[in-house]
Amino acid sequence: MSLYSEKVMDHFKHPRNVGVIENPDGVGEVGNAKCGDIMKIYLKIDGDIISDVKFETFGCGSAIASSSMATELIKGKPLKDALALTNKAVAEALDGLPAYKMHCSVLAEEAIRAAILDYYKKHNLPYDPELFKECDHEHDHDGHEGGDGE
Amino acid sequence: MFVYADNAATTKIRPAALKVYQEVSEKFFGNPSSLHSAGQRAKEELERCRQAVANILGCEAKEIYFTSGGSESDNQAIESAARAGARKGKRKIVSTAIEHHAVLHTLKKLEKEGFEVVLLPVGKNGIVSLDEAKKEIDENTCLVSVMLANNEIGTIQPVEEIGGYCRALGVPFHTDAVQAVGHMPVNVKDLHCDYLALSAHKFGGPRGVGALYARTGAPLSNLIEGGAQERGKRAGTENLPAIAAMTEALQESVKNLPEYMKRVSALRDKLIGNLSKIEHCALNGDSVRRLCGNVSFCFEGIEGESLLLLLDDKGICASSGSACTSGSLDPSHVLLAIGRVHDVAHGSLRLSLSEDTTEEEIDYMSEEIPKVVSYLRSISPVWRDLQEGRRSFIL
Incomplete structure (x- = not known):
């Protein structure tokens, strides 16, 4: 299918870091089933480094691919790098996403942020609340209505 | 293994239909509106197709209008009945919640123009009930539109019953039969419909061609102006190869x-x-x-x-x-x-x-x-x- 780039299809069909971490240091879950996508990120953190990351995703091809790519981009990296990860960086690393699928990359960014916040809170660590301002994820999938055509 | 299981979206063209498409393109290249013999031969072929489609649907040839497909047929039927109704002060349209967007979006447009649109609910089984329809059909109703078979869940609607009820009250009735034609018996007399929409590519015909049945006496206004084709109701040089291929596909599928x-x-x-x-x-x-x-x-x-x-x-x-x-x-x-x-x-x-x-x-x-x-x-x-x-x- 040419809807997605080869990279999106590769990460969708062969997702990296899929699964669960037992006793994670931080967990973040964003999205909701009503909208059709939920992402859950599990983190293992050693010192300041994300030593392991896993994800579970309920959603479309680009949601699964965005989760996979986002985990690849933060694995082994310091927390500050993970916090600096933007949805645009995830989308670019996937060689782009269709406009109405950009919200999938937003979900990936938010899931990582939520997992890191969970880590700070669970471990009573100081953090800058400015970095975790509640942002409603844009559901920018207004577009055509699909169907069979008559 | 390759499995094509999306025939409700579109079907693969039947080899016989494709053959007819090519033959008619070569043999009947004239414009059916031209007076010369090449044109008149094309005109005869066009009318042969119209008669064949009419025979299958159980109507007269003059009640068949060739269009670009199901969406156009639905649009024309609904707009025609609505405009005619409005002229008599009737502005209520009754349809169902599970219609194709070709119907729903046309109704949405009419609603913005002041028509009252009521979408009947369906049961958990995906079927609308005659009783629900009876509750809504009244003296202000200018059109009832109920699809014969749903494109997503395949449910077959009680169109004969609802059509019969409308006919008894003299309320115009349209059915979107796009998913049904070629896949179950479809006869306009049995369905008591005033309009019926069908599309060739759902039964092995080519894309971009369909037909509208409009019962003699049912109001019909143009969506496309610009010529006297299709008894003045649908301008544009007839897509004869596609019409002939559709006819062939329809004959083959009902056989x-x-x-x-x-x-x-x-x-x-x-x-x-x-x-x-x-x-x-x-x-x-x-x-x-x-x-x-x-x-x-x-x-x-x-x-x-x-x-x-x-x-x-x-x-x-x-x-x-x-x-x-x-x-x-x-x-x-x-x-x-x-x-x-x-x-x-x-x-x-x-x-x-x-x-x-x-x-x-x-x-x-x-x-x-x-x-x-x-x-x-x-x-x-x-x-x-x-x-x-x-x-x-x-x-």
Whole structure:
């Protein structure tokens, strides 16, 4: 299918870091089933480094691919790098996403942020609340209505 | 293995229809509106097709108008009846919640112009009831429009009954028969309809051609102006090769209709039986009153687009009512209308069979689909929550 780039299809069909971490240091879950996508990120953190990351995703091809790519981009990296990860960086690393699928990359960014916040809170660590301002994820999938055509 | 199971979206053209398309292009190249002999031969071919289509639908040739397809036919029928109704001060239109967008969007447009549009609900089985229709059809009603068979869940609507009721009251009645023609018996007399829309590419004809049946005396206004073609009701040089190919496809599909229906519904039921074994899934639409080739399921805990992409990777072409396959926020209006909540409507799958579908293809799909569903569930946080009791099963 040419809807997605080869990279999106590769990460969708062969997702990296899929699964669960037992006793994670931080967990973040964003999205909701009503909208059709939920992402859950599990983190293992050693010192300041994300030593392991896993994800579970309920959603479309680009949601699964965005989760996979986002985990690849933060694995082994310091927390500050993970916090600096933007949805645009995830989308670019996937060689782009269709406009109405950009919200999938937003979900990936938010899931990582939520997992890191969970880590700070669970471990009573100081953090800058400015970095975790509640942002409603844009559901920018207004577009055509699909169907069979008559 | 390659399995094409999206015949409700479009069918592969029948070889006989393709042959006719080429022959007619070569042999009847004249413009049917031209006075010379080449034109007149084309005109004769056009009228032969019109008569053949009329014979199959049980009407007169002059009641058949060739169009660009189902959407145009639906638009023209609805707009014609609405405009004629408005001239008599009648501005209420009764339809159903599960119509195709060709109908729903036309009604939305008319609603903005001041028409009152009532969409009848359907039961959990995906079928509208005559009683519900009776409650809404009144002296202000200028049109009732009920599809014959639904494109997503395949349910067959009580069009004969509703049409009969409308006829007795003198209320114009339209049926979108796009999914039905070529797949079940369709006769305009039995359906008591004033308008009927059909589309060639749903029964092995080419795309971009269809027909509108408009009963003699039923108001008909133009969508396209610019010439006297189609008795002045649809301007534009007739797409004769496509019309002839459609006619051929229609004749071929109705020729063995009972055998086709029997064979394909047996394959359908086998596939439904096999897929029903997947835990926490549900068949969409009535199990008996449905098109012989339609299989539609919702699977809990997964999303339809990822399901389609992985099935495509296995060579299976299918369709889904998930929001992510359409670019809209909401899943299919049809699935919502039969009471599927958003969470499970996103996990829908439609497989639409054809007369080319084989037993081996059914076996292959029965084997591969459960594997893909199971894989997607294994990476789904929703499925984990369901399994671990943090979320309650709906299906």
